[in-house]
Amino acid sequence: MTINYPNGQAFALNRWENSHSSTKSVSFSNRGMTLEDEINKSNQYYLANGIAVIHKKPTPIQIVSVDYPRRSAAKIKEAYFQRASTTDYNGVYQGHYIDFDAKETQNKTSFPLQNFHEHQIEHMRQCLKQQGICFAIIKFVSDQAIFVLKASDLISAWDAQFDGGRKSIPRKEIEAKAYQIDYRINPLVPYLDAVDQIIH
Amino acid sequence: MTINYPNGQAFALNRWENSHSSTKSVSFSNRGMTLEDEINKSNQYYLANGIAVIHKKPTPIQIVSVDYPRRSAAKIKEAYFQRASTTDYNGVYQGHYIDFDAKETQNKTSFPLQNFHEHQIEHMRQCLKQQGICFAIIKFVSDQAIFVLKASDLISAWDAQFDGGRKSIPRKEIEAKAYQIDYRINPLVPYLDAVDQIIH
Structure with a gap:
């Protein structure tokens, strides 16, 4: 019998040690969701229930050429992806400014810091100075483990790598x-539970 | 002698009643900036000086077709503009969540409410419930007058239009x-001065 996580991904038996193996398999249409999909879905829930207003920012695109055909929508004919200058998600929760990025890794024993870019870390530093609640949501795809890592911890690891430190954060440390x-x-991903702990 | 505003636009003598007519004309390269440009420039200043972290969100684009040529960046070949589901600007300022939209009008005596969309008003309502600081920056292009209007005032005018009220906010009311x-x-546009007043 196949048991799936609520996000539709295969259930890793080693994590729950068979204790849930009698749980009925539930069919989800969102099988194979990315972490981004999972968080967007969670944000929709938070929004619809008046819990928080958090959105993913659109991907920044540099538009080079646009066609304006008659009686139809403007068509972008040439454009390129740009690197974002901030993190991907932000919003407001009970008066708190929330700011985070979400990254998944296939790596099993550590989270490679190269998943982040310098400007994202810089943005987190700036937001922390303004008393924002900043963090990273990190997912180990192999066993579907999701963690909320405070920006201060991420920044410490980031800075350490330029001072002879590791280029990744060991999973044990996470x-x-x-x-x-x-x-x-x-x-689906109740990450505001972790935010509550960061705040209090 | 032509006197320009710091944004490079022509100076409307009737506003300052000639009191500044001896001010030297200063050349600015940003002549003819849109309100968006002016606010982006102001946000850059706030960011560079550690005052606030506020960014314009990228324009949401629906991508239909992408070409991945060898050894060069992915090229978007077909895409369309999407309607934003939120306001254009948000960020954090001294622990406060800041959220606003910026609109300019050629109208001289009132600000037409059709400059906003229902979903933007809805977004402001949601953010207010989470104790965000929400407002609109409104510019009357004719005389370069810029106002920060609290979201609660905007929402009142918005709701009133469906109850027999005006389709615009009279300038005098603004x-x-x-x-x-x-x-x-x-x-260039020190709108956080107004935010300070909204907060305190």
Whole structure:
């Protein structure tokens, strides 16, 4: 019997050690969602229930050429992806400014820092100075483990790599420092539970 | 002698009643900036000086077709503009979530509410419930007058139009309720001065 996580991904038996193996398999249409999809879905839930207003920013695009045909929508004929100057998600939750990025890795034992760019770390530094709540949502795809890592911890690891430190954060360190988020039905990724802990 | 505002636009003598007519004309390369340009420039100043972290969100684009040529950047060949589901600007300022939209009008005596879309008003309502600081920056292009209008005032006018009210906000009402922002050199549009008043 195949058991799936609420996001439709295959269930890793080693994590729950068979304790849930009698759970009925539920069919989800969102099988194979990316972390981004999962967070967007969670944000929709938070928004619809008046819990928080958090959106993913659109991908920045440099538009080179646009066609304006008669009686129809403007058609972009040539454009290129641009590197974002901030993190991907931000919004407001109970008066707090929320700002984060979401990254998944296939790596099993550590999270490679190259998943982030210097400007994203810089943006987090700036937001922290303005008393924003900043963090990274990190997903280990192999066993579907999701963590909320405070920006201050991420920045420490980031800075250390230029001072002879590791180019990745060991999973054990993430398990020790970050908040692990278990999948739920609604919201799929209840990351605001971790935010509550960061705030209080 | 031509006197220009710091944004490079022609100086409307009737506003300052000739009191500044001895001011030397200064050449600015940003002649003819849109309100968006002016606010982006102001945000750059706020960011560079550690005052606030506020960015314009990228324009949402629906991508239909992308070409991946060898050894060069992915080229978007077909895409369309999408309607934004939020306001254009947000960020953090001294622990406060800041959220606003910027609109300019050629109209001289009132600000037409059709400059806003229902979903933007809805977004402001949601952010207010989360204790965000929400407002609109409104510019009357004819005399370069810029106002910061609280979202609560905008929403009142918006709702009233469906209850027999006007389809626009009279300029006199804006002058009475909103905070007028005078152009400065840095930042060009010091709208956080108004935000300070909204907060305190």
